[in-house]
Amino acid sequence: MISRKPFLIALTLVAIAAFSALFHHLNQSPSPPVNQGKNPIQPRNPPGKPEGTSSLPASESLAQEAKQQQLALWSKNASAGLALSLKNLIADLPLSTEETAAVKQIFARRDAELTSLLTTMLSGNATNDSQLFTKICALLRNKGLREDLAGVLSPQNLATFDSNEASRQHQSIEARAYRDMADINSVVLLSDSQKQQALAALIKHAPSKIEQEADTRAFLTLHYGQSLTDVDPASIRGLTNLANQLTSNPHATLDIDSPQFRQSSAATKADRIARDLSTLQIILDENQLARYREHLESEPAW
Structure with missing residues (x-):
């Protein structure tokens, strides 16, 4: 069997380069203010400019297009991750109809917040890249979800959720330990x-x-x-x-x-x-x- 490690390392280097280039670009040449409409990173045309034309030079227009494509990819993958968490949660817990609706609203709100944060990151208008990065990763990791669920789940379902999370954490710890021992x-x-x-x-x-x-x-x-x-x-x-x-x-x-x-x-x-x-x-x-x-x-x- 061919090892996946060289392939994964290559993918990781691509991610590192993309991540580094992204923040270098955002720090050196931030975008104009973000339009929070349908195309949040698309620059506005100045007065007198026909619709469908851009006032930006070709290189900047390409950069804007690349950012828009990056935002679409990131938002799609982020939403898919949240959708998977939602699906697993609904499958794991005997939720009532009201609880199911409330849980779906929680995930929809977190998804919208995540998309907004990703838009801010790619716009280059973040006041603190470090805090923004931390907030994005926290949502991707479902941090704070337990607090959100505490307000809508029954005590029994919340206890089951806590038990399931503890079991997953234990399994992750054991898996990591066995992987490290195999390496040794x-x-x-x-x-x-x-x-x-x-x-x-x-x-x-x-x-x-x-x-x-x-x-x-x-x-x-x-x-x-x-x-x-x-x-x-x-x-x-x-x-x-x-x-x-x-x-x-x-x-x-x-x-x-x-x-x-x-x-x-x-x-x-x-x-x-x-x-x-x-x-x-x-x-x-x-x-x-x-x-x-x-x-x-x-x-x-x-």
């Missing part, structure tokens, strides 16, 4: 005892790793839909670094070729290696630790 075992052969110890340690650290990558995975769905939400961590590392730079420092240089990004990526890689080895310090022997360190250091810094 592909480099150094673990004994059964070491596997048990490693799994326990990896489960303990999995929640923080999942959270670190969560916004990145949410952002990937805007480009590729729901089909690439389970990409292995190494394949989305560059985009995670880029997203972390944006959220931690709104004035960071979002350019994957910049010295700042390379330096930040190298520092992030060094910290990651130190944490990973610390987790395994009392589990692996010296030769195994040395071999696994060599493996981690051979991975791309991005």
